[in-house]
Amino acid sequence: xxxxxxxxxxxxxxxxxxxxxxxxxxGLTTSGAMDSLSLAIANALVGRDKDAAAIEMGPLSxxxxxxxxxxxxxxxxxxxxxxxxxxxVWPNESFFLEEGTNLVLSPARSGMxxxxxxxxxxxxxxxxxxxxxxxxxxxxxxxxxxxxxxxTLEVGTAQPAESERRCxxxxxxxxxxxxxxxxxxxxxxxxxxxxxxxxxxxxSPKSDRMGYRLEGPRLTHADGFNIVSDGNVAGSIQxxxxxxxxxxxxxxxxxxxxxxxxxIITADLSRFAQTQPGGRVRFAAVPIEEAQQEAxxxxxxxxxxxxxxxxLVKGIAAGESGRF
Amino acid sequence: MTSPHPRxxxxxxxxxVVEFGDRIDPELNRRVLMLDALLAREPIAxxxxxxxxxxxxxxxxxxxxxxxxxxxERLLELASRESEPxxxxxxxxxxxxxxxEFGIDLEAVAERAGLTTDEVVALHSGGDYRVYMLGFLPGxxxxxxxxxxxxxxxxxxxRLETPAGTxxxxxxxxxxxxxxxxxxWNLLGRTPVRTYHPHRDxxxxxxxxxxxTFFPVPAARWEALERAAEAGDPVxxxxxx
Numbered sequence: 082x083x084x085x086x087x088x089x090x091x092x093x094x095x096x097x098x099x100x101x102x103x104x105x106x107x108g109l110t111t112s113g114a115m116d117s118l119s120l121a122i123a124n125a126l127v128g129r130d131k132d133a134a135a136i137e138m139g140p141l142s143x144x145x146x147x148x149x150x151x152x153x154x155x156x157x158x159x160x161x162x163x164x165x166x167x168x169x170v171w172p173n174e175s176f177f178l179e180e181g182t183n184l185v186l187s188p189a190r191s192g193m194x195x196x197x198x199x200x201x202x203x204x205x206x207x208x209x210x211x212x213x214x215x216x217x218x219x220x221x222x223x224x225x226x227x228x229x230x231x232x233t234l235e236v237g238t239a240q241p242a243e244s245e246r247r248c249x250x251x252x253x254x255x256x257x258x259x260x261x262x263x264x265x266x267x268x269x270x271x272x273x274x275x276x277x278x279x280x281x282x283x284x285s286p287k288s289d290r291m292g293y294r295l296e297g298p299r300l301t302h303a304d305g306f307n308i309v310s311d312g313n314v315a316g317s318i319q320x321x322x323x324x325x326x327x328x329x330x331x332x333x334x335x336x337x338x339x340x341x342x343x344x345i346i347t348a349d350l351s352r353f354a355q356t357q358p359g360g361r362v363r364f365a366a367v368p369i370e371e372a373q374q375e376a377x378x379x380x381x382x383x384x385x386x387x388x389x390x391x392x393l394v395k396g397i398a399a400g401e402s403g404r405f
Numbered sequence: 406m407t408s409p410h411p412r413x414x415x416x417x418x419x420x421x422v423v424e425f426g427d428r429i430d431p432e433l434n435r436r437v438l439m440l441d442a443l444l445a446r447e448p449i450a451x452x453x454x455x456x457x458x459x460x461x462x463x464x465x466x467x468x469x470x471x472x473x474x475x476x477x478e479r480l481l482e483l484a485s486r487e488s489e490p491x492x493x494x495x496x497x498x499x500x501x502x503x504x505x506e507f508g509i510d511l512e513a514v515a516e517r518a519g520l521t522t523d524e525v526v527a528l529h530s531g532g533d534y535r536v537y538m539l540g541f542l543p544g545x546x547x548x549x550x551x552x553x554x555x556x557x558x559x560x561x562x563x564r565l566e567t568p569a570g571t572x573x574x575x576x577x578x579x580x581x582x583x584x585x586x587x588x589x590w591n592l593l594g595r596t597p598v599r600t601y602h603p604h605r606d607x608x609x610x611x612x613x614x615x616x617x618t619f620f621p622v623p624a625a626r627w628e629a630l631e632r633a634a635e636a637g638d639p640v641x642x643x644x645x646x
Contacts, residue, residue: 308427309428310540370473
């Protein structure tokens with residue numbers, strides 16, 4: 082076993098995998114990576130299952146040191162660079178961190194969340210099949226809270242290799258975030274639904290892993306803003322009394338008492354989660370059949386992500402920017 | 406005219422809401438739990454998780470395994486099936502320290518209801534409550550069956566932090582909040598019982614469809630009960646259903 086020591090980290094740094102399944106009926110939410118595509122890429126680059134645990138980081142700078150042996154890491158997600166001594170580290174690439182050396186990640190230039198994949202994995206005790214941190218529920222392993230300076234992660238030991246790896250992906254599109262209307266779009270006025278779909282929303286700084294708040298014109302409820310609580314999913318867009326939509330994400334409550342005007346489609350959730358505060362977002366409604374076609378294509382992309390990993394040829398990839 | 410329920414609502418590309426109504430009503434909740442039990446007995450391949458609430462069942466599914474049209478048809482068929490016997494709910498006796506620092510809104514609830522605090526405690530602990538759902542936060546237990554005289558609107562200024570184990574009233578509902586969290590409910594007391602304890606087997610004590618009664622315990626017993634609960638003792642007892 083090698084160790085990864087956290088030298089410094091922003092507040093949104095935590096161990097996350099594909100999330101916790103099977104306990105939403107008890108009020109325990111899934112948590113898990115905000116950007117499941119980037120998680121899959123980070124894992125594929127170090128030979129791990131797409132759903133395995135990685136270190137999720139917000140957009141602030143961070144730094145880590147390898148101890149008791151070398152480690153192989155990968156970077157995916159937000160557009161940022163890292164440095165290991167005099168070497169640069171880029172998104173969608175793996176790299177080797179020798180014992181005693183240190184990785185320094187600059188703040189993200191665009192995007193929100195990055196993932197450090199770890200060859201051999203992060204050691205921990207899963208609960209409901211997951212190591213994901215849910216700070217409110219006191220769950221997550223090895224630490225049931227976000228990571229902070231001084232924390233130590235036990236990880237697989239790796240050996241230097243002749244070449245590192247890269248993952249080739251088409252760049253993400255910039256189109257509107259697609260939604261399926263409902264389950265309670267009928268609790269809003271028809272004008273509110275049309276306003277929701279034509280407005281360029283601004284992402285509020287008061288956004289986190291629980292949900293992203295959107296600022297714009299006030300959406301009007303047809304008949305009050307309280308409903309008898311029903312279930313939430315990742316991507317549920319609820320409209321509370323103030324008429325400003327709130328998109329519920331990984332650390333959402335499992336149920337809620339505000340009408341939900343629409344749900345972000347699975348294939349667009351990762352891209353939505355990478356929107357920075359102050360960023361602009363538009364929504365477009367698609368029929369359920371199209372949403373499911375996209376969901377199946379997205380699932381196939383994740384399942385086949387390892388086939389997009391190839392040896393990194395120095396001098397060609399260097400300097401190329403990430404997916405975001 | 407035929408009833409609009411049960412009806413299916415879209416909750417994105419990987420979940421459907423089977424809605425039996427839009428009210429808090431024991432009969433609606435019974436049908437929700439019946440469908441949930443039916444799906445446990447006769448699973449539909451592709452369903453990954455179900456979440457019962459007061460009046461609807463959220464069904465998570467994997468669209469790579471079953472499509473919207475097929476699952477809709479099968480859920481509607483199951484939802485309209487009539488009364489199969491469901492699991493007999495367990496009955497829990499839950500200790501509560503009412504009032505004082507444990508229930509800072511007891512006096513306000515009493516005043517509003519025109520009752521003494523002792524009468525509020527007697528009415529609240531004399532109730533027979535049904536677990537309608539667990540939701541929002543881990544182990545948050547929503548109970549139906551509150552004496553209407555105790556109904557108290559939620560606070561206009563929700564508190565940013567209310568302690569784990571809080572037993573409160575929000576409108577016509579009462580419930581047990583298991584972890585430290587913000588809340589707009591009126592706080593009657595605290596129970597040492599942990600409906601959620603990540604380091605205990607079982608992690609969750611109660612199921613939707615269970616029943617709960619409360620009994621008052623003196624503040625002097627809090628520390629011992631709390632310590633036992635922390636160590637993994639359920640503290641609540643199951644009595645014959």
